[in-house]
Every structure is written in structure tokens, then in C-alpha cells.
Amino acid sequence: MLKISKLTDYGLLAAVYLARHNGEVASAREIAGFYHLPVPMVTKVLKMLHQSEVIESQRGVGGGYSFRGDAETVTLGYLIEALEGPWDLVECETTDDQGHAACAIRVACPSRRFMFGINRAVKGAFEQVTLGDLTRGVMPVAQIDKPMLSMRAESQL
């Protein structure tokens, strides 16, 4: 199942809504109503976005959530990470809480090299789209630089 969860989907929608109404306070009910989504779902993702310090929360009567800042500095990658949690396209690179690799044959695994590349390609694509792009309704088109082969993959990301 290669797709983002609905929760993440809702989260992106909510982020776009708040970014479009920059500075204004909107309740979960208002956002849920606008997109015709269940309110409890929207409150969940709004809480997540708040915990990741993407948006601000204001409790009590007249409260709600608000986005303040520059939408261009928030990447899609960061949003997905906040909503989906740490993720990898393949388990090769995933580590548990002790930092141990999830894949037992990791070191000897013949696939790790190109899997790593794919993983990084997708993550890289997400890093190049900002919340501002989403707000404006940009249609990005991915392109891949092939020349970078056999580079030392272990170094970053």
C-alpha cells in the first residue's frame, strides 16, 4: 500500500487552510466543516501539527488553531514527518528505539544500496515542496538526476 494515510491527508488540508488564513484563528470545527471531514479526525491532526510546532493553539472560548509565519519555510517533508511519524520507503534504513536496524541482514543485504537511493529520492522530492506551494496549488513535477551514482550513500540523510 503505497499511499499516505488519511490522517496525513487531513493534516495537509488543515495546514493549507490555516496557511491561507495566515494569522487568523480557526477552530477544528470550522476546518472540518469546510472540508466535510469528521471533527475528531481534524482535531487529531491539528494537535499533531501543534506538537510539531507548525501551528499555534489557543484554548477556551473563541480559541482554535492558527498559522503564523512564512509558509515557504515549511516543507512538505516536514509536514509528512510530523503527521506520519518517522518513515522510510523500505525497512532497510529503519531503526528501532535502541537504534538497532530493523533489517537483520542489513550489512550483507545486496539491495540496501539501491533501496537507499529510492528512499532518498522520494524524501528529497518532498523536501522541495513548501507549504506555500501547496497553498498556491502548485503542480510540481519530479525529475531525477541520474549522474549521481555510486556515491557514498552512508554519509547523510
Add this chain to the structure above:
Amino acid sequence: MLKISKLTDYGLLAAVYLARHNGEVASAREIAGFYHLPVPMVTKVLKMLHQSEVIESQRGVGGGYSFRGDAETVTLGYLIEALEGPWDLVECETTDDQGHAACAIRVACPSRRFMFGINRAVKGAFEQVTLGDLTRGVMPVAQIDKPMLSMRAESQL
């Protein structure tokens, strides 16, 4: 859960193995042994790849699967489509067997525009990597062309 299934993972490995031994016949047992994977799993993905006409099968004693052809003409996107089935990053664009959209509020949905863009970006990235790249262990890096905004999204893919 933004990741490819293990079955797809295995399938890519098997495809790479066969592409590296271009023309040679290899049994499921042999491939499974090489990657230390359960044999029944490998047979499953090999069958799928055969049904998608990526590889050839040969039954009976001494039989197995083989890849014959140009690895550069087989895209990663095609492989994933063969292994994962038709997929979309978001349900916006998914349709059932009658061709009806899975998303009820599709037409009025404010998110469809940029979701479509993300969807296409990821698929586009996969289309630009070939089986040959995987075989050589290429590490592709994705890049997104932003200028192409607000283009008519409905037209293709």
C-alpha cells in the same frame, strides 16, 4: 504507512537478480537463497512479474525464471505497478472498477489540485529510474521543477 510492501521489495530484488544474470534461468529457490528470503514469497513475486511480462518462466525440471531484454526499457514505475497493483498516493484520483471516483466530494474538494500534483511528482520520479539503474546500484536524487505550476492537471497521467 508510507512505504512499499515487503512483497514489492522482494519483487524488485528478484528483478535485479535476474537482470544481473541476463538470459540465464534461475529458480525461485536460488533467488530466495541468495537474499535469504522465504521461498514461497519469492515464488509469488516472480509469478507476478511473469504475469506482467517482465520476465519469462520455464516449467519443469531445470526450469525457473529469466530476464531477457533491455533493462533500460523497464521502469521502476512499471515494476511497482506490476507488484503493488494500481496505486495512488491519495484517494483523490483512485477510481473503482466502474470508473467512479472513490472520493465522494471529488469535484468540490479543495485539496484535489495539489494532491494531484504530489501524486504525479512521485509517480514521475519512479518513471525516471530504470531496472538498469537499479542493477547498477544507482543512487538517484529527485528534483522538482516548480515552474510548472497551475498547468492543466487533468490532461495526463
Add this chain to the structure above:
DNA sequence: TGCATACCGTACCGGAGTGGTACTGTTTCG
């Protein structure tokens, strides 16, 4: 000082998909 509003946290449940196993054909070669 209540009370309504709205965020916060947690727990729970049905359904779907994943990962894996088992078993029974069917084809081919020696």
C-alpha cells in the same frame, strides 16, 4: 460563579491489508 466553548488525552473497536504458511495441482525432464 457558573456555563458554554474548544482544545487535550486516552481508550476502544471493526475492518482491511500485510506477511507468511500450507496444500494441491500441472508441466517438464531424465
Add this chain to the structure above:
DNA sequence: CGAAACAGTACCACTCCGGTACGGTATGCA
């Protein structure tokens, strides 16, 4: 005929997703 290997199907434990429910806490207002 029998072993090797593909083909097809059924099954199951497990996890996660999508959604609901409920109680708690903070805030503003009458």
C-alpha cells in the same frame, strides 16, 4: 514413473487504519 519447479488457492496471525466515544482542562462571558 518420479523428482523438480512453476501455478493456484486457501488460510491465518498480526498490525495498522479510520473512526467513535468519553472524560478532562483551559478560557471567556454573563
